[in-house]
Amino acid sequence: MNPHQLKQREQDLIQLYSYCQLGMTPKQFYSKWQVNYEEIAQICSRSLSTVRRWFARGKNYRRPMPTDLRHLALMNFLLEHFEDIPEELLHKLCFPDKSE
Amino acid sequence: MLKPVGYKTDEHRAYQQALDDFGITELLAKLNTYSDADFDSAWIQPQQQELETLAAILISQLTHSINGKLIANYLNLIRHSHQDIAPGLINLKYPDASVSLPVNFPDIAKTPRFLYGDRLRWLSTESDTDWGIVIGRFYSYAPHHCCWAWCYLIWLSQDSPSTAWTSTDIAWEEDLEPTSEETNL
Numbered sequence: 001m002n003p004h005q006l007k008q009r010e011q012d013l014i015q016l017y018s019y020c021q022l023g024m025t026p027k028q029f030y031s032k033w034q035v036n037y038e039e040i041a042q043i044c045s046r047s048l049s050t051v052r053r054w055f056a057r058g059k060n061y062r063r064p065m066p067t068d069l070r071h072l073a074l075m076n077f078l079l080e081h082f083e084d085i086p087e088e089l090l091h092k093l094c095f096p097d098k099s100e
Numbered sequence: 101m102l103k104p105v106g107y108k109t110d111e112h113r114a115y116q117q118a119l120d121d122f123g124i125t126e127l128l129a130k131l132n133t134y135s136d137a138d139f140d141s142a143w144i145q146p147q148q149q150e151l152e153t154l155a156a157i158l159i160s161q162l163t164h165s166i167n168g169k170l171i172a173n174y175l176n177l178i179r180h181s182h183q184d185i186a187p188g189l190i191n192l193k194y195p196d197a198s199v200s201l202p203v204n205f206p207d208i209a210k211t212p213r214f215l216y217g218d219r220l221r222w223l224s225t226e227s228d229t230d231w232g233i234v235i236g237r238f239y240s241y242a243p244h245h246c247c248w249a250w251c252y253l254i255w256l257s258q259d260s261p262s263t264a265w266t267s268t269d270i271a272w273e274e275d276l277e278p279t280s281e282e283t284n285l
Contacts, residue, residue, distance in 0.1 A: 025149070047254075047262035047269040049222035049230040058156055062272065063149075063243050 023069035024076050026054040033079060044071045127155050157246065199241045202248060212237055212250045213273055220254065221279040222271060230269070231279050232256040242272060249273060 004010070026040055041051040046068065053062035085093070119125045131151050134141050146154070202208050214220060214234050221231035236253035250273040256263045 027149070041262060042265045045266045047222070047230040047256065047260070047266060048228070049224060049226075049262070049275075050269055050271065052224070052226070053275070057152075059160075059244075061153070061156075061244065062275070063153075 022073045022077075023066065024073040025069060026051070026064055026072060029072045029076060030055070032076070040072070043075045044068045124155060124159075127158070128152065131155060153244065201239075205239065205248075209239055209248070210250070214252060214276065214278075219279050220252070220276040223275050223277050228261045230254075230256060230260045230262050232260055232268075235268070252276060 006014075029035070029040065037051045037055070038048055040046075040054075041048050044051070044064075044067075050062070053060060054064050054068075056062070082090075116125075119128075128151050131154055132141055132146065214237070216234050216236070218234045219231065220234060222229045232254040234252050235255045238251050238253075239248055240251045241247075242249040251270050252273065253268060253270050254276075255268055256266065262269070
């Protein structure tokens with residue numbers, strides 16, 4: 001299978017994605033949705049020990065990585081717009097193996 | 101699981117009172133509105149978490165730079181009931197906050213405390229802290245110290261609480277300690 005050739009549309013989308021500022025902090029997510037630390041850890045594929053430090057104060061506080069902020073922003077987007085996504089697209093997003 | 105933050109609990113009120121009593125609320129407010137030739141908060145628009153980190157660093161710097169002359173002068177002023185303690189007595193030194201890799205890396209880097217294969221756990225007061233085995237490390241900028249430090253990639257033990265949804269995680273060297281427990285890695 002040959003890879004798709006990039007046209008202007010694809011190049012524009014790659015630029016848009018590369019420089020996208022989509023991000024949400026753990027505290028913003030935690031205050032918006034009634035989740036616990038374990039669920040935040042699952043969303044970000046992190047350990048519970050790491051997530052606890054995102055919420056710690058003072059010298060125990062550690063900053064999440066940019067990928068963590070992206071994970072939470074995407075989860076927030078899905079939680080808000082889940083019903084607006086067409087079923088066919090949703091299957092491709094959540095069950096990519098079965099969609100092919 | 102940890103309970104959600106209760107903003108109106110007695111514990112929170114006591115915490116807020118402590119922030120007020122020790123001048124941290126005032127410091128945060130000043131940082132949030134500060135403006136001079138080198139720093140203009142209206143332009144920079146620092147976030148709350150950034151302000152808190154900044155306040156913590158400044159207080160930490162004061163702790164490290166304190167000396168006997170400074171303590172004696174302040175104590176003298178306090179004992180003689182002087183209300184206007186001269187702020188000029190405090191002389192802070194700024195840390196090197198450059199996020200660029202130090203030019204003399206790796207010579208300047210401290211020798212890593214842990215080796216591949218070491219069994220470590222996250223330092224915590226919680227009983228269900230995670231643990232595992234070191235499978236990698238990298239040198240990275242630690243924003244909580246404004247300096248570079250070692251970070252470790254940990255392969256979680258099968259008995260570690262978070263292994264149900266992830267097999268690895270990373271942690272700063274200072275957040276880890278050797279574990280003597282016999283674990284099924």
